[in-house]
Amino acid sequence: MIRFVRHQLSNGLQILVYPDNSTPMAALDVCYHVGSRDEEPHRTGFAHLFEHLMFGGSKNIPDFDLPLQQAGGENNAYTTNDMTNYYMSLPATNIELGFWLESDRMLELDFSEENLALQRNVVIEEFKQRTLNQPYGDVWFLLREMAYQVHPYRWPTIGKDISHIALATLDEVKAFFFRYYAPDNAAVVVSGHVKPDECFRLAEKWFGPVPRRNVIKQPLPEEPEQTAFREQTVRRRVPDNALYFAFHMDARHTRGYYVCDMITDVLACGNSSRLYQKMVMEKRLFVEIDSYISGDSDPGLLVVSGKLARHVRIETARKAVWNELNRLKAELIPVTEIEKVKNKLETEYILSQLNYLNMAQELAALENVGGAELINRLMSVYLSVTPEEIMLTAARIFRPENCSQLNYLTK
């Protein structure tokens, strides 16, 4: 049982406290329920650009990092399709400094053209460093665009095109802030060597005066069911051919999500997994192979991907992968195999609790998808999944008409 307590401020802000006295440190995590899904199609990458702007100084604090370092702290942030998460760790005795820093930038940023111009450049360099200048760096651009037609998951968090970032204006930045960065659209998670009552008092003191902004979320367009197989072939300067299959899967709040997660573990978690043993060790069609879920809140993607061994034809590799996927649809997986996956999940679950900072981020991520209380139900959901359910879910997901296949070939 993971024990944490919750308190809501009158402006709507959720405060979650997870005490862990085995550490002298504390973490403060602020999760805003806004991500690249909330962007306009002509301003993709904006949520992530905004994350950078949050470090450019706020109304009363010209520099975010200097005071935090002065207190022995460090921080970072990340943006996903569904959320923007800011986290810091610092010696627990200085936790109030974290409340001071985070509440001021929730109150109001110090919007300036200079900072915007600067962060645009930094993010453009990040864009190049992560994608354009990396072998296989554009895979997710291609996969998303193929798999989604209307849902905003069709572009990656970094943005679809550099020009979208280059053209962002200060007015757009301000509008985005007041529209989404609000106590009623955020959660604060405090973990580590802290007392809940003291955290609630500090939250009231620093975040209490931040006005509610009555955030209204536009419903997102629902992705229509895919009805035909999609395939794309690209040629790039890469050393090996690679093959990607993306299947639509279940939304985060459904049981199917967990079943899909377990399916990818059966397929590719650890050296004893099916795809590794069959495709890499036995048939040697691939030099590496993997399967994973995109982890999104709305219906996301289940991906199978691998780099082909030299001289193996795409068609041969494709057939072999489908054989394995079809096997999951046709045969019940042995109880020992499902136990293996559950044991691995149990290890990971306990491992994640070793670190207060990690726990703060986990609670924040779950709060974003429907409530941190979920953390105490996760394992029981996984443990209750049956071989029959795996088979039925595999049959529903692994259909050619639910698949987008990307052939990523050498030039």
Added chain:
Amino acid sequence: MINRAQFPPILPLAKPNLTEPVVSRLDNGLPAYRLSTVSLPICKVDLLFNAGIWNQDRPLQASITNTMLQEGTQRYSSGQLADLFDVHGALLRLMTDQHIGVVSMVALTKHLPKLLPVLADIVNGAIFPEQELQVLLRRRKQKFLVDSEKVKILCHRKFIEALFGRGHPYAQSLQESDFEHINRALLCSFYQRFYHVDRSEILLSGCVMQETVDLLNEHFGKAMTLHPIEPQKKYEIRPAQQHYIFVEKQGAIQSAIRVGKVLVRKNHPDYIPLQILVTILGGYFSSRLMRNIRGEKGYTYGITASLIGLNEAGYLVISTEVDKSHEKAVVQEIFKEITRLCDELITEEELDRVRQYLLGELMRDFDGPFAQAHAFVNVHVFGLNYNYYEQYHELLLNISPEKLRELAIKYFDVASFYTVVAGRAKN
């Protein structure tokens, strides 16, 4: 109304608890170091061997031997081993660096009785099957080729080669052809010489109790062959003549830059103060390089300076990736910041900030059993003890701006630095 312009008070940071391991001896005298906590039922077992790159005769020999340990023993096939670890939810990690080879496993403590015999088996009875070796070599070669498409990797390879000279173990000048020349016989001979339980060191962290040590004794405490210690090889550092090297990578959008030089090794008295100096230069988010090149100019997503401490030498490396058009300006700014350390005294304000930041880092380094295990390896492998951390803490509190400038003048002569840039040729 609260006054938001007013800092909440910052309390002075207490000295972290520099927790040392408890040592027990197994029946054969082998030391087992233990960093226990009982909060969660999980633990890590690290077996350290003197089997690093330094000891290899051929490229890839050390790391491939290490990885192949899990690919078959006299008792179990590769697939069976994978299954034995996976069935118990254990995470096995095999790793090689310049000086050591490590077999590391994270698992729930309740599964140790089943897992420790398997762990002992892969260390004692590895057979290096040919077929598995070919699969691994293909995978490694493929990764090597993908890496060879990345400017940062091309740049780094050339940079350490410039610092240490081709053939030096720290330079790791790997070629594509090296993958053809490694074979089973080379692995077996390396294994015979360097993977002996009675010459290993065992580190337990997390939820480990006396029973765990007893269990360990059963599987690791009986071997009594007492293999002789191999004499440490000697290598000479042969730095490049050229101090500026350009590596061409067609079509690269960004250029990777590495600037640095060989410095003292980890047990040298200047190593600790140099760490503080390097942190000021580029070791944290508000470092001088970050504030200048990212924060003021927006030329890069990130730039860092790190001091790498090894047994025989240390080196400073400044790394960044920038648009081709900013390549020259960034190299210039890097040297401007290096020179500034020699010319100007650091302000008390900046020094205090770095001091506080590093004190916080020291707390993180000793926070929790796995971090403490890492902190132990970080000194133990280098023949150092916890005096290193005591001195580090002491120096952090007391180092002066004058001492830092003195150090910069001693080591940061601009002409002694190497600059390597990898990117597309000039348009």
